[in-house]
Amino acid sequence: MIGSGIAGRAVPAEQSEASRTPQMQSLVGPLLTLATYAIAFIFFFPILWTLLSGFKTEVDAGASPPLLFFHPTLANYHSALLETDYFDFFKNTVILAIGSTVLAFLLGVPAAYSLAIYSTKRTKGTLTWVLSTKMMPIVGVIVPIFVIYRNIGLLDSRLGMVFLYAAMNMPLVIWMMHSFFTEVPRPILEAAGVDGAGVGTILTRVVLPISGPGLASTGLICLIFSWNEFFLAYMLTAGNAGTLPIYLVRFMSSHGQSLASMSAASTIAIAPVFIAGWSAQRALVRGLTMGAVK
Amino acid sequence: MSASTISVPDAASSSVTGRIRSPRIPARLLLLLPAIIYLAVLTQAPFILTLWYSVHKWILDQPDLGRPWVGIENFKYAITQDTVFQQAVLTTLIITVLIIAVSLLLGLGFALLLNRKFFGRGVVRALMIAPFFVMPTVNAVVWxxxxxxxxxxxxDWLLTSLHLARVDFLTSYPKLSIVAIASWQWTPFMMLILLAGLQGMSEEVREAARIDGAAGWAEFRHITLPLLARYIELCILLGTIYVLNLFGEIRVATQGGPGTESTTVPYYVYQTIHDYNDVGSAAALGVLAVVFASLIAAGLLRLLVRTFREGQA
Incomplete structure (x- = not known):
């Protein structure tokens, strides 16, 4: 292994197992596992460090060399939460995320159901078109939205943002739920149909309960995207409908060098997404690839 | 099942609503159209308006100038004279390619590491996905x-501890700093897709390859990689589409600077509309950004299809 000059020849340890003695083979596995732990730790470190710094005093947070051990304090959380308008932004973020997800579901789920159950020659084309709306670079539509919102008073309003985030997430809802609905066994639907159930009944009483996990993870992914969205929020909101990403930018310009309070503010801004994201882990790939990868 | 008791009133009510609405519209369209219309109104209509605005001169805070028709003037200016825009296109291209390349390579490495059985794999996986959940602004603030x-x-502490010269990364290497920040965020995305690909691979194929004597690099190069091709393609395509819109990191970390060194197309459009209130120019830039993105997507698709076809031959 040592000094194999050409990059392509530098065979990773695991892969030349076959030619190794048994003792070495038994070492390779644990070593690789250790390396994996180390890499995961380094990769996660920025988040860990932010979390830790939130519990430090300002002096400790800015200390050089960096402090690993310190007396934890909750003062930063206290001041970030109570002494700024954090809560207004938090409330906006929750309202926009939930409102837009509900709207995207109300329109997207029936559409996905229709595309999955009554598939016609045009279904594929429709799905592609839906996807293309998501692929459109946001700068291609932002100018008229800005101008129109400005004229009709939707600038810096929660309602206006709910509309946009719903449109942003609807392709995802349609594609993901389409992929879940096509997995519902046909005989179940046919049986319900024979029993005389209407389309609405079949959807709400038969299909949706079966697709529960799919609905939940799709919803969580929508929440994450709305929660973290920045470009639209930055262009179209200010103090009234601003969300946490906006709060963070403002906080940074006013408390730029206060690392500890900045960390506390960051931690509470991202914590809900971690909970949502880790719970939706299994369906995450499906969501990110619009159902293309299961 | 008690389906019959449910179905009777429901069948009646649905036929009633059917009559009230229009009996001619089938359920299929009733379910589908609201979403389609909504999407068309909120995404396609604005793009058409963007086209319309782009052929006008229109400054929002100077209403006395009116909104005169200027034809392709805005486009002509952007393409032939606006050096900031030209630079922004190049910067966007460089940053996007580097972010995709770095996160794809790291993501592939991570996916290979995670595709083994070991103690604490679930936790490790959760830690490695984590950066993807961090909102872009927090990501940039933290970095x-x-x-x-x-x-x-x-x-800086690391550098000075090693007695190396102090570096102001964001000023000296703004593009690379953005690439580092964004790659950290996008690596989990690539990793998740590639890991799904690896786990979908049948062990039998690998086993057969091993019996045929393919091991190590050869197995990876001739078995794993071709089987992953479709997933890599997806990573590149989707990644490009998302990363072309990169904005929050740049706004927070460099504000497009120093000067205009890290100004990308989305950032420049933002400045044009937000700081200069120039609707016409911003719209033209928006249209060009869409064309730019479509060209890249179309080119990528062709390139990828060709590469993988050759790889399989």
């Missing part, structure tokens, strides 16, 4: 202040 800051950053 800018904790790591890249020339005075209090951890990298």
């Amino acid at each position: 800018k202040n904790f790591f890249l800051d020339p005075i209090i950053g951890l990298f």
Whole structure:
């Protein structure tokens, strides 16, 4: 292994197992596992460090060399939460995320159901078109939205943002739920149909309960995207409908060098997404690839 | 099942609503159309308006100038004279390619590491996905202040501990700093897709390859990689589409600077509409951005299809 000059020849340890003695083979596995732990730790470190710094005093947070051990304090959380308008932004973020997800579901789920159950020659084309709306670079539509919102008073309003985030997430809802609905066994639907159930009944009483996990993870992914969205929020909101990403930018310009309070503010801004994201882990790939990868 | 008791009133009510609405519209369209119309109104209509605005001169805070028709003037200016825009296109291209390349390579490495059985795999996986959940602004705030800051950053501490020269990363290497920040965020995305690909691979194929004597690099090169091709393609395509819109990181970490060195197309459009209130120019830039993105997507698709076809031959 040592000094194999050409990059392509530098065979990773695991892969030349076959030619190794048994003792070495038994070492390779644990070593690789250790390396994996180390890499995961380094990769996660920025988040860990932010979390830790939130519990430090300002002096400790800015200390050089960096402090690993310190007396934890909750003062930063206290001041970030109570002494700024954090809560207004938090409330906006929750309202926009939930409102837009509900709207995207109300329109997207029936559409996905229709595309999955009554598939016609045009279904594929429709799905592609839906996807293309998501692929459109946001700068291609932002100018008229800005101008129109400005004229009709939707600038810096929660309602206006709910509309946009719903449109942003609807392709995802349609594609993901389409992929879940096509997995519902046909005989179940046919049986319900024979029993005389209407389309609405079949959807709400038969299909949706079966697709529960799919609905939940799709919803969580929508929440994450709305929660973290920045470009639209930055262009179209200010103090009234601003969300946490906006709060963070403002906080940074006013408390730029206060690392500890900045960390506390960051931690509470991202914590809900971690909970949502880790719970939706299994369906995450499906969501990110619009159902293309299961 | 008690389906019959449910179905009777429901069948009646649905036929009633059917009559009230229009009996001619089938259920299929009733379910589908609201979403389609909504999407068309909120995404396609604005694009058509963008086209319309782009052929006018229109400054929002100067209403006395009116909105005269200027034809392709805005486009002509952007393409032939606007050096900031030209630079922004190049910057966007460079940053996007580097982010995709770095996160794809790291993501592939991570996916290979995770595709083994070992103790604590679930936790490791959760830790490695984590950066993807961090909102872009927090991501940039954390990197800018904790790591890249020339005075209090951890990298600075590392450098000075090693008696190396102090580096102001965001000023000296703005593009690479953005690439580092964004790659950290996008690596989990690539990793998740590639891991799904690896786990979908049948063990039998690998087993057969091993019996045929393919091991190590050969197995990876001739078995794993071709089987992953479709997933890599997806990573590149989707990644490009998302990363072309990169904005938050740039707004927080560099504000497009120093000068205009890290100004990308989305950032420049933002400045044109937000700072200069120039609707016409911003719209033209928006249209060009869409064309730019479509060209890249179309080119990528062809390139990828060709590469993988050759790879399989």
